[in-house]
Amino acid sequence: MAHLARLARLAVSEDELDMFAGQLEVILGAVARVSEVAATDIPPTSHAVAMTNVFRADEVRPSLPREAVLAGAPAVENDKFRVPRILVEQS
Amino acid sequence: MSDLIRRTAADTAAKIVSGEVSAVEVAQAHLDRIAAVDGAVHAFLHVDSAGALAAARAVDERRAAGGELGPLAGVPLAMKDVVVTKDVPTTSGSKILQGWLPPYDATITTRIKHAGIVMLGKTNMDEFAMGSSTENSAYGPTHNPWDLSRIPGGSSGGSSAAVAAFEAPLSIGTDTGGSIRQPAAVTGIVGHKPTYGAVSRYGLIAFSSSLDQAGPFGRTVLDAALLHEVMAGHDPYDSTSLNVPVAPVVAAAREGARGDLTGTRIGIVRDLSGNGAGGYEPGVLASFEAAVATLRGLGAEIIEVSCPNFQYALAAYYLIAPSECSSNLARFDSVRYGLRVGDDGVNSLEDVMSLTREAGFGAEVKRRIIIGTYALSSGYYDAYYGQAQKVRTLISRDFAAAFGQVDVLISPTSPSVAFALGERVDDPMAMYVNDLCTLPASLAGTPAISVPSGLSVSSSHPPLPVGLQIMAPALADDRCYRVGAAFEAATETLSPPAEVLS
Numbered sequence: 001m002a003h004l005a006r007l008a009r010l011a012v013s014e015d016e017l018d019m020f021a022g023q024l025e026v027i028l029g030a031v032a033r034v035s036e037v038a039a040t041d042i043p044p045t046s047h048a049v050a051m052t053n054v055f056r057a058d059e060v061r062p063s064l065p066r067e068a069v070l071a072g073a074p075a076v077e078n079d080k081f082r083v084p085r086i087l088v089e090q091s
Numbered sequence: 092m093s094d095l096i097r098r099t100a101a102d103t104a105a106k107i108v109s110g111e112v113s114a115v116e117v118a119q120a121h122l123d124r125i126a127a128v129d130g131a132v133h134a135f136l137h138v139d140s141a142g143a144l145a146a147a148r149a150v151d152e153r154r155a156a157g158g159e160l161g162p163l164a165g166v167p168l169a170m171k172d173v174v175v176t177k178d179v180p181t182t183s184g185s186k187i188l189q190g191w192l193p194p195y196d197a198t199i200t201t202r203i204k205h206a207g208i209v210m211l212g213k214t215n216m217d218e219f220a221m222g223s224s225t226e227n228s229a230y231g232p233t234h235n236p237w238d239l240s241r242i243p244g245g246s247s248g249g250s251s252a253a254v255a256a257f258e259a260p261l262s263i264g265t266d267t268g269g270s271i272r273q274p275a276a277v278t279g280i281v282g283h284k285p286t287y288g289a290v291s292r293y294g295l296i297a298f299s300s301s302l303d304q305a306g307p308f309g310r311t312v313l314d315a316a317l318l319h320e321v322m323a324g325h326d327p328y329d330s331t332s333l334n335v336p337v338a339p340v341v342a343a344a345r346e347g348a349r350g351d352l353t354g355t356r357i358g359i360v361r362d363l364s365g366n367g368a369g370g371y372e373p374g375v376l377a378s379f380e381a382a383v384a385t386l387r388g389l390g391a392e393i394i395e396v397s398c399p400n401f402q403y404a405l406a407a408y409y410l411i412a413p414s415e416c417s418s419n420l421a422r423f424d425s426v427r428y429g430l431r432v433g434d435d436g437v438n439s440l441e442d443v444m445s446l447t448r449e450a451g452f453g454a455e456v457k458r459r460i461i462i463g464t465y466a467l468s469s470g471y472y473d474a475y476y477g478q479a480q481k482v483r484t485l486i487s488r489d490f491a492a493a494f495g496q497v498d499v500l501i502s503p504t505s506p507s508v509a510f511a512l513g514e515r516v517d518d519p520m521a522m523y524v525n526d527l528c529t530l531p532a533s534l535a536g537t538p539a540i541s542v543p544s545g546l547s548v549s550s551s552h553p554p555l556p557v558g559l560q561i562m563a564p565a566l567a568d569d570r571c572y573r574v575g576a577a578f579e580a581a582t583e584t585l586s587p588p589a590e591v592l593s
Contacts, residue, residue, distance in 0.1 A: 010445060
């Protein structure tokens with residue numbers, strides 16, 4: 001559980017881990033029913049009306065104004081998104 | 092209660108065209124209604140009075156200048172908060188997007204603006220559309236106008252409650268596993284999930300991309316059809332959008348309203364009518380039986396059909412939807428928009444992401460992200476997501492076989508009437524079974540409508556609405572509307588008891 005939360009970038013609390021663990025066991029038990037269908041020759045479906053290679057014309061269109069996009073950002077510096085440090089010193 | 096708010100959308104539009112009433116008067120009447128009752132209903136997360144009145148004024152000016160008005164010009168609408176609206180707050184029911192002002196419009200937002208439809212505001216929903224009750228909203232639940240202690244359905248519960256409470260004649264919802272149809276059923280209104288790809292997903296905040304589909308709510312089948320035709324159509328911005336003519340749903344609704352179903356073959360899905368399986372409330376089954384008799388009385392031929400793979404729909408859905416959501420919600424990374432928590436100059440980007448997502452997402456969203464992460468992880472993908480996508484194929488084949496015998500299929504929309512707020516919040520599986528009847532059409536990508544089917548009368552609850560689900564083959568949305576309108580014509584119109592919101 002803690003491993004999955006870390007993979008999903010969720011800093012879940014101990015209380016949540018306890019609550020989720022029981023619930024997820026029940027849910028995963030229920031969804032495991034998909035294994036009951038024998039499906040060796042069955043292709044997967046993702047769209048009711050099959051489509052392949054959907055293209056649109058390669059036209060240049062105006063993009064959103066920079067200030068409109070940055071207006072929604074949690075932190076901005078020098079007209080760019082500001083992010084916390086990415087590299088962490090190895091101890 | 093003002094007459095202006097009780098009218099159908101079709102009637103309101105006609106009276107605006109004829110000049111009997113102005114679009115501004117109509118908008119103001121609905122804003123007044125919202126001010127009067129939304130404290131109790133909580134259908135709206137944001138009311139855009141200034142924007143609504145400006146849009147209404149533009150319609151009135153266009154009419155005064157002799158301009159042509161579309162079939163819904165000047166009609167107010169409530170928009171689910173999962174749909175992006177430029178400069179109007181859009182949260183998808185989540186704290187992680189609190190205060191965000193989108194820099195662009197969704198395609199359906201653009202379409203309703205071009206149609207002269209007046210957007211009143213944004214409606215409450217389960218966070219990121221995950222839920223069946225609106226109780227997963229970060230901003231508190233919506234209350235059912237039939238009984239304020241009960242849920243309005245979900246995830247589009249704000250949109251269903253707004254229409255049922257006469258706060259708007261029309262609204263837009265999205266349906267991933269039943270999120271239009273179940274709220275429509277439990278609030279006694281009409282809601283349609285179009286064929287997947289019929290309505291553009293550009294600008295919908297994605298939950299499960301291979302299932303999400305926006306659609307209309309209205310108090311009549313014709314109103315829903317009129318909105319459907321505004322929303323639907325090919326959009327190059329959505330690569331899954333269908334490049335085909337829009338199904339003639341308005342004509343179908345008008346034809347159906349004549350009330351003749353002679354020659355129409357209707358299939359009862361044995362696997363979705365409570366036979367043997369538990370969980371269906373007696374009031375729901377009684378209403379369904381009465382609906383079958385009504386349809387037979389309209390001249391339809393009723394045939395029982397079996398769709399044996401529908402029993403796997405719930406399991407497949409609760410793998411596919413969480414898998415796709417765990418991927419889609421990765422975009423909430425605290426960098427480009429939304430919340431950021433823990434940016435103290437010491438924490439790394441990864442720490443900040445984890446702290447932000449922990450603080451910004453509610454419990455159900457976290458549960459689904461974790462399930463999806465598990466189902467997609469190396470070594471499990473084939474057994475879970477891959478297998479679930481194969482179940483979709485089997486369900487589609489069941490539909491294809493059934494539609495070889497009948498024109499439409501019917502079932503109850505939901506196994507239960509509106510349940511009490513709080514009743515199922517601690518039990519995710521109890522919440523998930525709400526979707527039992529709606530999931531097959533979601534997984535197959537086929538259209539389905541829910542129309543009011545009378546009241547469930549029981550000693551354990553006040554009279555509460557029940558929905559009849561009508562399912563059709565892909566691209567044949569018009570069949571849902573035709574049969575729905577015929578059924579509507581033969582059924583008594585019901586409104587929530589006036590004293591609930593007096």
